[in-house]
Amino acid sequence: MDNKEYLREEIIRRSGVNPSKCMRCGKCSATCPAYDEMEYHPHQFVNMVESGDIEPLLNSESLYKCLSCFACIDRCPRNVEPAKLVEAVRLTAIRKQGANRMTADDVPPIIDEDVPPQLLVSAFRKYTK
Amino acid sequence: MQVNEYKPLIVAFCCNWCSYAGADLAGNNRLNYPAEVKIIRVPCSCRVNPMFVLRAFQRGADGVIICGCHPGDCHYTSGNYYTRRRMAALFSMLDYLGIEKERTRVEWVSAAEGAKFAATMNDFVEKVTALGENKRLEDLRCKK
C-alpha cells in the first residue's frame, strides 16, 4: 500500500466515516458556519478523502476552522458525518512533531478579563495535540 | 487411457424458475460441464430441506450445490432469502462436522445465465475434485 492509500485508510479508520456514502448534495457546506474561513469546504473534505487526495488537506488552514458544531453531521441526509473526517485529518496533521499550532506563550495576548477558561481549553484542544 | 481417475459425485438442487432454466440454457448453448453434476428440480431453492443435503452426503455425495434465483428475483418473492439463511447455518454446521466449506455452495443463477451455470459447475467440480472423496458423513451401511 502506498502512502496515499495508507493515509486514506487511516483517516477512514480513525473517523469511522464511509465517504463513499456521499451523494454530493452539498448540504454540509450549505450549513457550515465556518464556510467562509475555509479553503477546503466540508463537501470537499469528503470528496478528497474519498479519492485519497489528502495531502492538500493536511497542509490546509481549513483544518483549524471547523468549529466542531456538528451541524454537518446532523443535517447530512446520507449520514456521512463530514466533521469527523475534518477531525481525523486534523489529528493526522497535528500529531506530527512540532505541529502544535498554539503554545502557552500565545495565551496572554488573548486573555482579557472576560475570557472564560472554556475558550482556552477548547482552543488548546483543537490547536494542539 | 485414464484408469481409475477420481470422479466426484455432485448433487445440484436447482429451482424451477431461474436455475433449472439456466441449466437448460447452458444445454441450449452447448456449454460443457462435468457429467458428475446431477440436477434435481425443486420448485424453489427454499424447498431444499437441510435433510436432503445431509442425505446426499450420507449416501456418498462429494459435494452439494443449491442454485436459486438472484436475491430479489425469487419467483415466490422471498424464498431464496430463506435458502440463504438456512444454508449458511447448515454449511457452517457441516464444516464443523468435517464436511469442508468447499463441498457446499449456494449460488444464484438466473434463467439467462447459462454461461454462469456452466462456469459455476466447472469451478465447483474442480474444487470438490481437489478435496477428494468425502468420507465424513458417508453411511457405510449404504455402501454396496
Place this chain on the structure above:
Amino acid sequence: MQRVGVFVCWCGSNIAGTVDVEAVSEALKSEPGVVFSTNYQYMCSQAGQDMIKDAVKEHNLTGIVVCSCSPRMHEATFRKTAAAAGLNPYMVEIANIREQCSWVHKDMLTGTEKAIILGKAAIAKVNLNAPLTPGESPVTKRALVIGGGIAGIQTALDIADAGFPVDIVEKKPTIGGKMAQLDKTFPTLDCAACILTPKMVDVAQNEKIRIFSYSEVSEIKGFVGNFDVTIKKNARFVKEDVCTGCGACVEKCPMKKVPNEFNLGMDNRRAIYIPFAQAVPKVATIDPNACNMLKNGKCGLCARVCTAGAIDYTQKDEYIEEKYGAIVVATGFNPISMDKFDEFAYNQSKDVITSLEFERLTNAAGPTAGKLLRPSDGKHPHTIVFVQCVGSRCDACAEKGKEYCSKICCMYTAKHAMLTRDKYPDTEVYVFYIDVRTPGKNFDEFYRRAVEEYGVKYIKGMVGKVTPEGDVLKVQASDLIANKQLHIDADLVVLAAAIEPDKSARPLATMLTASMDTNDFFTEAHPKLRPVESPTAGVFLSGACQGPKDIPETVSQAGAAASKVIGLLAKDKLTGNPCVAHSNELMCNGCSSCERVCPYGAITYIDKEFRMPDRTTKIRRVASVNPAVCQGCGACTVTCPSGAMDLNGFANLQIMAEVDAICK
C-alpha cells in the same frame, strides 16, 4: 407398487448422438416398478405419443417416465398424453437427458451413464407419485377498489367498461385524491381538474360502479375469487341519497374556523362542508369534531335550511358486507411530515411551504383564488427558493427521511418554477437540486425549457438553513459548481417533501396478507414480470401504493391492474395448481412457523377436534393450507419443525428418493 413405463427419446440425433438410447432403455428395464421400457426417435411426435398411449393400455401402466428434453419444454405435452390415455397427468415424470445431458457432454460413455442415472432418479420419484387433482373454486364477479384517487378511478372505470361491477371505497368525503388538489400537470401543463373531473363524473354516472365515500375497509376474509369484505361507512350525518349538494347548509353553518384539509389548512371551511365544487358524490358532510349540534346539541341551523331534509344528526356508522372476486389496492401517497426537517423552518414560518401547498396557492380554486401570495402577509413573493429532495434519498441509518427517490419532485418543481416565471416574470426563482432526474417522455425537454426559456436559476447544491427574520427568509445554501456558500433573501421557500405511502396501507396489508417493503410500499408479485399483482392471489396494485409514480405512470398501471382483474373475473371457476402444500394434522404441533414464512398468507390455523386414544376428544390448533392461495414454493415444508408440512409433486420422500437414486 406402480407399473412404470419408460420412454427414451432420441430427439433425432440430439440425444441419440451422445447417448446410447438403446442402452438406456435396456438398463432402466430392471429398475423397481418398471414393466415396460422402449425408445423412439421423437417421443413428442404424434406417433411417439400414440406409442405411450398404447403402452399404457397394453401394460396397464400407472406411471410414466419420459427420458427426453427439459420438462420446461414438453412436460405439459406428456401430461396431456397421459390424460388422454386415462392416466392422471401428474403420474408423469421427465428425465432431462437433452439439455442437461446430451447437449453438455461430448463423450458417449459418460452421456449414457448419466442418462441412466437421471432415468433412475425419475423412476424413483414416479414410484412415489400420487394422482393429483387441481382444486376448483368459484369466482365472485365483482371487484373492490380501495382508494378513489386517479389510480382507483381509472382502475374502476376500466373494470366497469368490461362489464363487471366495481365498488370504490374512499375514506375522504369525495373521490379525486391528490390529483384533485393539483393545479397543472407536467409536462403538458393541462389543468388537473380539467382532465380529472370528467373522469370523476364518469365514475358517478357509471351504473356498474358504486362509490362508498367517507368509508373504510374494516375486515377482509377469504381468498382469490371469494373475498368477504366488511366496509365501514362512517356517519356523515347527511343522507347521501337525499342531499342535492346545493350548499345552502354550508353557507349558513356558523362554525367558520375549521382548518380546510383540502387546502392543507391554508384557509378554513365550515363544520358542514363539501370539499370542493366538483366533489363526487356532491354531498355535504358534517365534521363531528367541529359541529356544535353534534358536540353539545346546540345549533341545528343546517337541518333548518335544508329544504331536502337530508340532515340526520342521529346517523350511525354503517357496516356493509359484500363479496368480491378481486381487490385492487390504490391507497396512494402523502407528503412526509416536515417536523424533522426544521432547519428549513417549516414549523417556524408560514412562508416555508411544501410543494403540495404551493399547488393549492396557485390553483384557481385554492385559498388565494390562484394568485401567488405569501401565506404570512398576503404579499406577492419576489424571490422564491425551491428545495428539492427534502427527505428523499436519505441514508437508511439517518433518523429522518426516506431512502428512496420520490421520483415526481424534479418534474413538479420544474413545473412550479416555470409557471411562476411565466405568470410573474418579476419573480426570481431558484431551484436547489442534487440531481435533476427527468426520465420520462418530454420530461427533460420540459426541465430545459424552465431553465433556458423561463430563466429559472437551477443551482447544484442544497439549502442548509432557512432563517426567518422580519419578513424575509434568509436562505443559506451551497452552490457546488461555483464552490460558494450562497445567502439569499427569499420571500417564499418551497420544500419538495418526499412522499410516503398512505398510513392506511399498513393495516390494510395486514388484512390482505399482502406483503410490503420496509417503506410500507406494497410489494409486487414479481418486480419485472408481475408489477401490478400482489404476491397474494387476487390482490392487485394500482398507483403510488406500490412506489412513487407520476400521473401517466399511475394511469397506465391502473389500466394494467384492471386488465388483470378482468382476466380473473372473466373466469367462472379458478383451477388451482395441484402441487400445493398440505399439512399432516396428526403431526402438526400448531407452532405457526409455516404461517409466518408463507409469502401468500395461504396458511391459517384452525381449531380441530381430534379423537384421542382414550376415546376422549381434544381440540387442537393445526395448520390448514388453502390450496387456492398456495403457490407451491415449499418454504413452509422446510420450516415445519415436526415435518407435518409436505408439498404435492415435490414431496420430501420423492426428493429423497431422487437423491438416493443419484447417489447409488
Place this chain on the structure above:
Amino acid sequence: MKVSYFPGCTLKNKAKELDVYSVKSAEVLGITLEEIENWQCCGGVFSTARDEVATKLSSVRALKYALDKNQPLVTVCSACHNVIKQTNYAMQNDKEFADKVNRYMADGQYNGETQVYNYLEMLRDLVGFDAVKEKVVNSLKGKKIAAYYGCLLLRPNSVMKMDDPENPTIMEDLIKAMGAEPIVYAKRNECCGGYISVESPDAAKKNSNAIIANAKAAGAEMIITACPLCKYNLVKNGADIPVVYFTELLAEALGVKEDTNG
C-alpha cells in the same frame, strides 16, 4: 434526590452564576447536586476520532464516579454536557475504544452505564416543568426571552437525544414555566463561533451578530444560554440586549437569587 454534579472549569470562576444558581435552584426543586470529588476539566471539545483516548479519560472518570455512587450525572455547561455525553455514547457503542479506555481505569471497568443529564433535561425529566412552575415565586411575566442553545446542547442529535435539534423547545418550556414569554427564532441552534474567536475574532463576530440580530428581529429583550463560551462571544461581539445564564433567571424566579448575591 441526590445526583452527581460535574461543574466544569468555567463554572468555578467566570461563570459562577451557572454553578451557584444551579445548586441553589435544584435544592428548591428537591434535588441535591453533589459535586464530584477531584473532577477534571472535560476538555471543552469532544474529539470524534476513535483513536483519541487520553483526552476523554477525565469524562470517563466522572462517569465512573457517578456509577459508583449509583447516581445520574448532571452537567450544566453545554460543553461539559456535550463532551461527557459523547464520551459516554462512545463507551457504550465503540467496544474497541472502551477497551482502550478501560486499560487506564484504576478501579473497575466502565461501559457507559451512567445516565447523563444536562441540567435542563434534569428539570424536564426528573423534576418536570409543571413542578418548576409550582415553585416559581417571582414570575417573570412580561419578559420576552430568547433561548440560545448554540450547537453543543443539541448536536449530534443521535448521541445527545435531548430535543428536536432543529426546533428545540426545552428552554422555551422552561421560560414558560418561569412565567415569561419565549421568543422563537431560527438561529437559536446555530454556532456562535466557539473557540475560533481566538484566531479569527471576525468570524466569531459575524456568527454572533447574526444570532443576536435574528433574536432581536423576533422581539427578544433578553437572551439566555447554558454555555459560557456562547455568552462570551455574544457579549463580546456587542450584544445590546442582556445575555444571561438560564440558571440566573431560574434562581430569580424561584426566589433564591438574593441569597447568593455577594
